[in-house]
Amino acid sequence: MEKKPNTPPIKAWKELKKENYPGGVKLTTKELRDYFATQVSSQVTDPNTVKKLMRHTSLNTTSRYYAQRMVM
Numbered sequence: 001m002e003k004k005p006n007t008p009p010i011k012a013w014k015e016l017k018k019e020n021y022p023g024g025v026k027l028t029t030k031e032l033r034d035y036f037a038t039q040v041s042s043q044v045t046d047p048n049t050v051k052k053l054m055r056h057t058s059l060n061t062t063s064r065y066y067a068q069r070m071v072m
Helices: 009-018 029-043 047-054 059-071
Strands: none
Touching: 029 047, 029 059, 047 059
16 A cells, blocks of 8 residues: 555555455453553552552562563
């Protein structure tokens, strides 16, 4: 599909469908949850906040998101 910034979204979608564009990103629920936790942990200094948002019972579970952040 040719890039046309002023194309209405519905028209662009119809053109993509015509070209059999697979589109989308395939993510599992776990991947979305991990992404959310990683993003929150990178912006929050208190691990207990992430623990509560993720509904973890143990801070050990939450700490792996902080460990991932250090590896990246």
